[in-house]
Amino acid sequence: MAKISERGGHNFQATGAVGLINETIEDRKVLAAAYKYTKAAGHDVLDVTPGNCDVNTDLILGVNKAERFGAELFLSFHFDKCYDEYNGALGVACWICAEGGKAEEYARSIVNTISVGTGLKNRGVKVNPRLYELRKTSMPAVIVEVCFCEATEDVRIYKEKGPDLIGKLIAEGVCKVAGGQVPGTVIENVDYEIKEPKPVPTYDRSKFKTNARALVALDPRDTASEIYEDLGEIYENERFYVLPEVCDKGNYLPVLYWKDGANRASNKVWVKSKQSYMMIDTYHRVVNVVTELDARYEPSPNSSRMGYVTNGERLYVHRTEGNYALCTYFAGDGYKTAWFTAKYLERI
Numbered sequence: 001m002a003k004i005s006e007r008g009g010h011n012f013q014a015t016g017a018v019g020l021i022n023e024t025i026e027d028r029k030v031l032a033a034a035y036k037y038t039k040a041a042g043h044d045v046l047d048v049t050p051g052n053c054d055v056n057t058d059l060i061l062g063v064n065k066a067e068r069f070g071a072e073l074f075l076s077f078h079f080d081k082c083y084d085e086y087n088g089a090l091g092v093a094c095w096i097c098a099e100g101g102k103a104e105e106y107a108r109s110i111v112n113t114i115s116v117g118t119g120l121k122n123r124g125v126k127v128n129p130r131l132y133e134l135r136k137t138s139m140p141a142v143i144v145e146v147c148f149c150e151a152t153e154d155v156r157i158y159k160e161k162g163p164d165l166i167g168k169l170i171a172e173g174v175c176k177v178a179g180g181q182v183p184g185t186v187i188e189n190v191d192y193e194i195k196e197p198k199p200v201p202t203y204d205r206s207k208f209k210t211n212a213r214a215l216v217a218l219d220p221r222d223t224a225s226e227i228y229e230d231l232g233e234i235y236e237n238e239r240f241y242v243l244p245e246v247c248d249k250g251n252y253l254p255v256l257y258w259k260d261g262a263n264r265a266s267n268k269v270w271v272k273s274k275q276s277y278m279m280i281d282t283y284h285r286v287v288n289v290v291t292e293l294d295a296r297y298e299p300s301p302n303s304s305r306m307g308y309v310t311n312g313e314r315l316y317v318h319r320t321e322g323n324y325a326l327c328t329y330f331a332g333d334g335y336k337t338a339w340f341t342a343k344y345l346e347r348i
Contacts, residue, residue, distance in 0.1 A: 008027040031077050034077065073178065086151045095145065212240055275334065320342050
């Protein structure tokens, strides 16, 4: 059996997120259940949750206590928050320091078991080597983000299923990797096998070109829609690159972002492009237009019209081609990318 350190995230001095539910209150309930069920499965479990203290002391004490215990697995339970309010589902996720290895096995097993056992949307396993609990632990470490405090559907499911079931499912996810069995197991089998990762090229981040900034945390997705696979995380204030492609997808743009865990640029993904979510760099403005400057799908006067801009509006020029410039511009509620007659654009 394994030696496992578990803790609730934050404390009542350095508090966590608050939305429809309070993170610090709820993660203690999940901790109590997870502790009970992992111990019942035969594992040696230690609660390493500190008392009330500042945020830095909180993180240090939890990790140090796990290290002194000689833990073979470190689990930290949290609830996420991204928006002031959210009508819908955002889901459950697990965070690890890097892809591959035992931490990813535990994380996949836990997140899949919780999702299957509750119906919470599965956001998968995410990588962030900057998080203290992940980078300062010598043993495999997983941060479990049970659901989003502000998401109406997440909170509905959480309240319906209850923290006891969540804790039990976490314990079941652990046991699928570490061995042992939770009495009255709910989910017998889930897929958590980690295939040997293919080698990927690494890049110099200082050479990664960017032209936009996230105003809130963004979900990189595989499709330009609300039905999508969550492919990672672009953090608030993180810079990324809007691709030079004609785009009339409503509230979405194709982008690249830097993946810290893989130390490389991402493949093409989609993000929400509302003005309240992101801001693109604008080094040009529209000048000398009598009425409107047409946004076109192709660099041709015969191309159909996507929209328009007027004098004084600012945009980002990706490149020029003959008499036309490919630009990302603000179109109503979100950004789009189209061709404009270049002579009406002036660098600021």
